[in-house]
Amino acid sequence: GAGVSQSPRYKVAKRGQDVALRCDPISGHVSLFWYQQALGQGPEFLTYFQNEAQLDKSGLPSDRFFAERPEGSVSTLKIQRTQQEDSAVYLCASSSQGARETQYFGPGTRLLVL
Amino acid sequence: AQRVTQPEKLLSVFKGAPVELKCNYSYSGSPELFWYVQYSRQRLQLLLRHISRESIKGFTADLNKGETSFHLKKPFAQEEDSAMYYCALYSSNTGKLIFGQGTTLQVKP
Numbered sequence: 001g002a003g004v005s006q007s008p009r010y011k012v013a014k015r016g017q018d019v020a021l022r023c024d025p026i027s028g029h030v031s032l033f034w035y036q037q038a039l040g041q042g043p044e045f046l047t048y049f050q051n052e053a054q055l056d057k058s059g060l061p062s063d064r065f066f067a068e069r070p071e072g073s074v075s076t077l078k079i080q081r082t083q084q085e086d087s088a089v090y091l092c093a094s095s096s097q098g099a100r101e102t103q104y105f106g107p108g109t110r111l112l113v114l
Numbered sequence: 115a116q117r118v119t120q121p122e123k124l125l126s127v128f129k130g131a132p133v134e135l136k137c138n139y140s141y142s143g144s145p146e147l148f149w150y151v152q153y154s155r156q157r158l159q160l161l162l163r164h165i166s167r168e169s170i171k172g173f174t175a176d177l178n179k180g181e182t183s184f185h186l187k188k189p190f191a192q193e194e195d196s197a198m199y200y201c202a203l204y205s206s207n208t209g210k211l212i213f214g215q216g217t218t219l220q221v222k223p
Contacts (some may be wrong), residue, residue: 003157033211040123042200042213043158056209091158099211100146100204105158 002026004106006092012112013082021077021109025094032075033103034067035091043091048099049075082113116141118203120214127191128222135186135217137175137201146204147184148211149175153197161186161199171195191221 005024013019025032031050035043036059045059051072060067064083069075079086089110093103117140127133139145149161162170164177164184175186184201201214 035213040215042118042120042202042215044213045210048209058208059210093158099209100206102160102163103211107157 004092004094004104006090006106006109008109009107010110010112012114015082015084015113017082017113018078018080019082019111021079021090021092021111023075023077023092023106025073025075025092026104027073028096029094029104030072030097031095031099031101032069033093033095033099034075034077035093036061037089037091037108039088046077046090050098079111082111084113087111087113116203116205116207116212118201118212118214120199120201120217122217123215124218124220126220126222129193130190133186133188133191133195133219133221135199135201135219137184137186137214139182139184139201139203141182141203141205143206145177145179145182145184146206147175147177148202148204149173149184149186150200150202150213151197152200158200191219193221193223195219196221 034046037043048056049069064080066078089108092106095101119138147164151161152158
């Protein structure tokens with residue numbers, strides 16, 4: 001079956017622009033995670049959904065970051081008024097139940113803010 | 115503080131040589147540890163988890179609570195093992211997976 005997909009794969013934004021990153025998890029997976037991966041670093045947790053409920057958003061770096069999963073499947077990570085420090089790879093992962101179960105990662109969206 | 119440390123950014127070995135990728139953790143509870151791997155042009159994927167106590171692609175990892183380590187080992191490296199390896203800790207306190215910075219393994223022919 002299809003794995004986790006993300007779009008766009010690459011995004012170049014001018015500083016101050018809003019961007020929206022999409023994640024399609026594996027069908028039936030209850031849990032969905034967003035991570036930010038800066039160059040040369042490991043993935044860092046941003047936020048976590050269980051179905052449509054956002055259970056943890058403690059990793060979102062500022063109020064410019066917003067995530068939603070309104071119907072418990074597709075999720076969107078939105079970044080408003082992008083800054084250069086937002087440049088990173090944004091990874092989405094899904095699992096059958098929670099972070100301790102195997103997380104299946106998408107290919108990531110590489111965001112470059114100029 | 116909950117933390118995962120991978121002290122080596124790059125580990126370069128020759129084919130057939132033993133490999134040990136180091137991982138140390140800081141966690142007050144009972145840890146659950148994982149190794150994730152990313153091959154070139156592929157997505158991040160689970161390699162193994164300590165509770166399974168299994169060998170995947172010849173790799174093993176033993177949890178050493180005394181040394182707070184979860185090193186990944188393979189007796190004879192293959193060129194196809196070249197990849198980025200991330201050690202990760204599941205925190206039951208926060209329900210999150212905490213990743214280390216990663217180690218690039220380069221296996222030379």
